[in-house]
Amino acid sequence: MDVNFRYSKKNSYSFAVLSPMLPEAGFTDMPRKGIVIYSFTTRQAANVFKEVKNAGTNSIFIAGGPHPSGAPEETLEYFDYVVLGEGEETLPELVKVLQEKGDQGKVRGIAYKDPGTGKIVKTPERPHVNLDNYPCFNPKKLRAPIEISRGCPWGCKYCQTPRLFGREVRHRSIDTIVRNARHYDDLRFIASNAFAYGSDGIHPRLDKVEKLLSTLHEMPGKKIYFGTFPSEVRPEFVNDMSVELVREYCANQSLSLGAQSGSERILKEIRRGHTVEDSISAVECCLEHEIVPAVDFIFGFPTETEEDQEKSLDLVRWICKKGGTVRAHYLTPLPGTPYSSVAPNEISDKVRRELGKLALHGKLTGYWEKH
Numbered sequence: 090m091d092v093n094f095r096y097s098k099k100n101s102y103s104f105a106v107l108s109p110m111l112p113e114a115g116f117t118d119m120p121r122k123g124i125v126i127y128s129f130t131t132r133q134a135a136n137v138f139k140e141v142k143n144a145g146t147n148s149i150f151i152a153g154g155p156h157p158s159g160a161p162e163e164t165l166e167y168f169d170y171v172v173l174g175e176g177e178e179t180l181p182e183l184v185k186v187l188q189e190k191g192d193q194g195k196v197r198g199i200a201y202k203d204p205g206t207g208k209i210v211k212t213p214e215r216p217h218v219n220l221d222n223y224p225c226f227n228p229k230k231l232r233a234p235i236e237i238s239r240g241c242p243w244g245c246k247y248c249q250t251p252r253l254f255g256r257e258v259r260h261r262s263i264d265t266i267v268r269n270a271r272h273y274d275d276l277r278f279i280a281s282n283a284f285a286y287g288s289d290g291i292h293p294r295l296d297k298v299e300k301l302l303s304t305l306h307e308m309p310g311k312k313i314y315f316g317t318f319p320s321e322v323r324p325e326f327v328n329d330m331s332v333e334l335v336r337e338y339c340a341n342q343s344l345s346l347g348a349q350s351g352s353e354r355i356l357k358e359i360r361r362g363h364t365v366e367d368s369i370s371a372v373e374c375c376l377e378h379e380i381v382p383a384v385d386f387i388f389g390f391p392t393e394t395e396e397d398q399e400k401s402l403d404l405v406r407w408i409c410k411k412g413g414t415v416r417a418h419y420l421t422p423l424p425g426t427p428y429s430s431v432a433p434n435e436i437s438d439k440v441r442r443e444l445g446k447l448a449l450h451g452k453l454t455g456y457w458e459k460h
Contacts, residue, residue: 090149090188091115091123102279102319103128103154103176105226105233110181116231120144124184127168128154131423134163141167149187153180155249159425161200162209171200174253177223179215217254220261225269234319235269237261237301238280242290243362245349246427247387247420250281258290263301270305275312275340283316284326295330302338312340321345321385325363327371332378343381343414346371351404352397355390365404372408382413388440388457389420389433398440405444409452417444417455433459 092114094104107126108114117125120140125148129137134156141150153172157164161171170193172179179198186193193201198215202208220239226232238261240254270276282290287297305313315335316322322331324346335344348368350356356364368384375382386401405415420433436444436457447453 091121092184093117093121093123093125095120095125095127097133099130099133100128100154101231102233105231106223106236107176107180108230109224109227110177111184112227120146120148120150122147124149124151124187126151126153126180127157128152129156130154131156131159131421134160138164138167151180151183155253156424158253159249159423159429161211163424165200165202165209169201173198173200173211173214175215175218177218217257217259220259221265225261226272228272232272234277234279235261235266235273236279237266237283237286240290241281244360245362246359247390247423249423249425252425258285258288260287263304266301267304267308270308270311274310275314276305277314277318278320280320282323282326283320284322284331293326293331295334298331299334299338302334306338313338314341315339316344317341317383318345321347323363324348324367324371327374329374329378332374332380335380336378342379343383344375346375346382346384348384348404349387350390350393350397351386351401352393355393355397355401358392359390365400368404369407372411372413376411376413382408383416384408384413385416385418387418387420388436389459391420391428391431391434393434395437395440398437402440402443405447405453409447415447415453415455417453417457419456419458 092111094114094116096104096116096118127137150168151170152164152168153176157171158173164171170183183196183199186196194212197213200209200211203210225235238258240258241250242256242258244251284293284298286301288294305311322344349361351365353365372382386405388398408415422428422431444453444457
């Protein structure tokens with residue numbers, strides 16, 4: 090059977106990681122005969138389900154990624170198999186079993202419908218992978234930023250990361266990162282908290298961050314972009330030493346910070362693990378070192394009151410006035426998280442208007458309403 094990844098720009102990072110595991114697989118922009126592999130988020134789910142439902146091809150459809158892993162029951166209304174969580178080991182094993190008509194029930198880390206009863210079967214969970222055993226991408230087919238860490242010890246209620254990848258942080262070794270870095274002139278990284286490299290994700294190990302950055306800095310012709318998209322840093326990890334590491338070794342003039350709320354009550358409710366004062370200190374530290382803080386906020390938490398929203402608005406205004414930028418987000422309830430079935434709160438008219446004004450002046454980007 091032919092094997093194809095159903096490629097789109099929005100799943101390119103996932104397939105960059107998985108394509109070395111299936112070197113025989115091709116890439117397609119539509120369903121095809123054989124085995125077709127999808128990876129998608131919640132925002133893409135409706136369109137993907139519609140495409141698979143109307144495919145009209147003799148295909149075995151495999152789904153993986155954030156939405157299928159969090160909502161396997163829904164996904165199996167359209168797909169034949171779901172890869173739960175990490176796919177480096179599970180996906181190639183599943184594909185081999187299907188090609189050889191073996192017993193899919195022996196593949197760990199998948200979900201499927203039992204052909205006899207129609208009931209959903211979830212096989213035993215598969216241990217998390219050692220990142221050093223797998224490449225970040227296939228340089229001949231599809232590239233992605235270098236994933237330096239995976240997992241997160243924090244249990245933020247809105248976030249899928251610890252549910253998909255575990256709460257124990259795993260790191261790629263510097264030697265392996267350097268081997269991947271040879272394929273790029275501009276180096277960008279994937280991590281839930283770039284400043285947590287080498288640590289348990291709670292207690293910084295900036296000596297290890299410096300070792301990584303200094304080693305990459307010695308590579309000729311490389312520009313390092315660290316702690317900015319597609320990764321970010323937690324506010325409590327921002328201090329004089331961490332910001333100076335960016336100044337000394339990196340090309341980026343900004344840092345992406347996840348503040349998420351200006352309400353102390355909301356931060357505790359969502360189990361964010363830092364305070365409003367941590368966010369304020371991080372912004373001030375960045376500005377003192379001539380680094381622009383690009384700060385993320387989420388609006389619409391289910392217990393968020395108008396007063397909570399206005400506290401976030403006050404912090405947003407302060408950041409913009411000081412010279413930072415803000416990215417606003419409206420809460421998307423994600424499957425597999427404690428907020429999977431909540432209804433996001435509406436944004437008050439006052440807060441909506443004020444965010445709109447900041448956006449018109451180029452200080453704020455993103456979405457702060459349902460879209």
